[in-house]
Amino acid sequence: MTIAPTPLSAATERLWAAVETYDGEVADTTLADLLWQRSLADAITQVVLPFLGELGDRWEQGRLSVAHEHFVSNLLRRWLWAFGGRPGDDGAVADGPVVLLACPPGERHDLVLLSFSLLLGESGARTRYLGADTPMPAIVAAARASQADAVVLAATRDTALTAEATAISRLAVEHPVFVAGRGATQGVAEGLNAHLMPHDPVAAVSFLTTVLAR
Ligand code: B12
Incomplete structure (x- = not known):
């Protein structure tokens, strides 16, 4: 049975609301939902890059403080590392360039x-x-x-x-x-x-x- 990924818009709104109030617990569980139900490529292209783009827009509109930006950047970094460390499906060791x-x-x-x-x-x-x-x-x-x-x-x-x-x-x-x-x-x-x-x-x-x- 495959689990349908959490719809992006609702979860993204929840994530931004959590970021605005520095609610690390809600931000973590929301990111967990968003990322772990997707492949790495989908998580990065559908969640992480658009989220960074929106961070840029909000920053340029003056809607986020430096503290928010640091909070988001560190949150994403932690999740990216954890996510990238997931074992591959086939357990193969990389031997590429x-x-x-x-x-x-x-x-x-x-x-x-x-x-x-x-x-x-x-x-x-x-x-x-x-x-x-x-x-x-x-x-x-x-x-x-x-x-x-x-x-x-x-x-x-x-x-x-x-x-x-x-x-x-x-x-x-x-x-x-x-x-x-x-x-x-x-x-x-x-x-x-x-x-x-x-x-x-x-x-x-x-x-x-x-x-x-x-
Ligand atoms: C998050 C952020 C930070 C974070 C960085 C977190 C991190 N570790 O990555 C922190 C807080 C550290 C930071 C610091 C600063 N930042 Co800043 N930051 C941003 C912000 C809001 C988002 C950057 C981002 O990730 N954007 C989203 C991505 C998806 O878009 P992108 O960068 O355009 O990248 C696209 C492509 O270029 C490409 N790409 C980018 N990198 C790579 C790498 C590879 C390998 C590939 C293939 C593609 C690729 O992929 C993306 C999608 O196509 C931008 C605003 C913005 N609109 O982007 C400012 C911005 C980049 N920052 C800016 C500035 C000025 C600073 C500071 C100098 C501010 C200060 N006064 O302290 C400092 C210090 C910077 C330094 N010394 O490097 C300016 C840069 C202006 C310029 N070109 O000179 C921006 C544009 C904000 C602004 N309008 O003033 N920042």
């Missing part, structure tokens, strides 16, 4: 990168997630030590990438580098000797796995 993921120095927006990392892991890649605000020497050392087949760098501002142009271009000589997020454009990618990822995280998984399979 090794992909290192990080945000460059000063870049703290890593939740989409984390979502992408989980989707990529589900596709069979062996992901090594460094997360937000990672110094370039640390990224370079980790890429070498893990023998990364690819390095994905995500940034909201292009300057977070261009400020590290020398280090990123050098890294790209040894490991293919892929740039993603609002700060990544074709021009930025070319200037870094890197590849531009599609903005849509699901399309980006297909893109990266196709390029790495060549």
Whole structure:
């Protein structure tokens, strides 16, 4: 018997009401309902990314405080990690390409990168997630030590990438580098000797796995 997923709109409204009053218990049970009844891909594309988008809209309209934003970000991060740690249906151990993921120095927006990392892991890649605000020497050392087949760098501002142009271009000589997020454009990618990822995280998984399979 399959359980019908909780309807999105009612649960999302409950979630926002809980966030507004910092009701962590209701937020947790609502997110549990929303996420665990869905596949990872559906949970991320139907729940997590739209929720982050709405967070952005509310933030820009001045309807959420910094405290709300931190509360939501930490709540989502905890759920994403727990969710991504679910054992695979077939219990198979990943043996795909090794992909290192990080945000460059000063870049703290890593939740989409984390979502992408989980989707990529589900596709069979062996992901090594460094997360937000990672110094370039640390990224370079980790890429070498893990023998990364690819390095994905995500940034909201292009300057977070261009400020590290020398280090990123050098890294790209040894490991293919892929740039993603609002700060990544074709021009930025070319200037870094890197590849531009599609903005849509699901399309980006297909893109990266196709390029790495060549
Ligand atoms: C949540 C949030 C935060 C959280 C981040 C939580 C986290 N760990 O991720 C915290 C609280 C840390 C934060 C901090 C700050 N933030 Co902020 N933040 C946001 C907010 C509200 C949502 C970001 C988000 O996740 N959006 C939802 C996603 C789904 O949309 P998106 O980012 O456009 O991503 C899409 C694509 O670009 C792509 N994508 C993005 N990343 C990746 C990665 C991969 C691998 C792939 C394939 C695709 C991909 O996928 C998405 C869907 O297509 C935005 C507002 C907004 N409208 O987005 C501001 C925003 C990004 N923040 C902003 C700012 C200014 C800041 C601060 C400087 C604020 C401050 N004064 O302290 C700080 C510090 C930032 C820093 N040093 O990096 C600005 C950035 C403006 C700019 N471009 O310079 C924004 C746009 C708000 C604004 N309008 O002013 N922030």
